[in-house]
Amino acid sequence: MLCAICRGSENHRRSVAASLVQGVYILERDRQANRQGSHALAPPWWEFLHFRLLRPFVDDADCSIFGAIYEFNPPASHRDHSLDGSPRYVIAFRGTLIKLGTVLRDADLNKDLILNELHRTSRFEIAMQFVQSFVTEVGDSNVWLAGHSLGSAMAMLAGKTMAKTGIFLESFLFNPPFLSGPIEKIKDKRLRTGIRIASSAITAGLTLAMRTKHQRNTAEDQFAALSAWVPCLFVNPRDHIGSEYIEYFERRKKMEENGAGWIGRLATQNSIGGLLMNALGKEYSEPLHLIPSASLTINPSPSQNFKQDHGLEQWWSPDLKPQSKLYKYREL
Structure with a gap:
């Protein structure tokens, strides 16, 4: 029932x-x-x-x-x-x-x-x-x-x-879409990690350079206000359309553990494209995939094919052994 x-x-x-x-x-x-x-x-x-x-x-x-x-x-x-x-x-x-x-x-x-x-x-x-x-x-x-x-x-x-x-x-x-380059397709794990860390550092640096302290604090407050909303995300790590959500949250978590939490927080509430568009005076809406908190569930089963990895059917399968983790945004 x-x-x-x-x-x-x-x-x-x-x-x-x-x-x-x-x-x-x-x-x-x-x-x-x-x-x-x-x-x-x-x-x-x-x-x-x-x-x-x-x-x-x-x-x-x-x-x-x-x-x-x-x-x-x-x-x-x-x-x-x-x-x-x-x-x-x-x-x-x-x-x-x-x-x-x-x-x-x-x-x-x-x-x-x-x-x-x-x-x-x-x-x-x-x-x-x-x-x-x-x-x-x-x-x-x-x-x-x-x-x-x-x-x-x-x-x-x-x-x-x-x-x-x-x-x-x-x-x-x-299988929510995460709009970014297909970094996961790069086979070298160290190169993937390096690209993601560099991207976070660049995003944080551009945020500091292009926004006044008041603008940064306002954006931080608005992003933090969303943190009470904790959507349940269901992602297959082999689905290139949404798999980057896994790294998006894990990267911020690791940066917090290593004392670089402020970089992770700035990086996960901004995008390089958005910052550059705003710097050029062009209207650019907040990217959809930038969210502060989530309950993230992945399907760890061996890869099948794109249709199955991105398909809806996997999420009601009785054979599914999901792995879930809660990511809560922490303010500065």
Whole structure:
């Protein structure tokens, strides 16, 4: 029973969130194949977990379904059971769907994500309106956010936006994109480490050089204010799209242990590209992947292929032996 599962098992919480995201993928596949009623394949993904679909989110550009709101609907015999720790509602977002009816729009959104413009897209505006109005209606403690890949970026951006207003939504982000060079593809471990340390030092140095003390303190305060939001990130170390999150948090932790914590803190709240763009007087939004805190879970299983390493299915697999670590941001 989910209400008991959610309190007692992180594995089941992860599996539930991943399954509801999968439900959004299948909703869109049903729409494209015109599968309705008893022919639809999506409902079992939420009905088996005792959820019901409240409403889908429809993209204004291609009419595709990119998200959904689910409501937990336990059997009558369990409705008096305490729901502490369980989601009353889950807002879930799918990622890129390589189908004729969605691939062009999703490709455009991935381009916007790479250019750090996702927050300006109509799809995100639609999603954010639903999130804000729904949380206002039912309360933040009753809502989970969940997403995979591009949908994970949507959920992260929504969660980050809400966190800036002091509302911290429990979030399950599967294979979230980390926008950086593919450093992990460099085979020499010492070279990889050197590049990452140099990048952190350069970022910290540029921050000190280009920002006044007041600007640095303001940015530090704003970044620290987000630290109470601790999204759950699920990353495969062989998935080059999101694997850099592992080093992002570990590097800051190691720098703190070695007495260089201030470099790590400055580096994880700024990007070289953003600093240079701002120095040139050009508007540049805060990179999505820069977050202060997270509960990071990795899949240590041997590599399969990119489709499996980046896929959603791994996160509900009964054979998964996840490794989790909590990273909490510490102020200067």
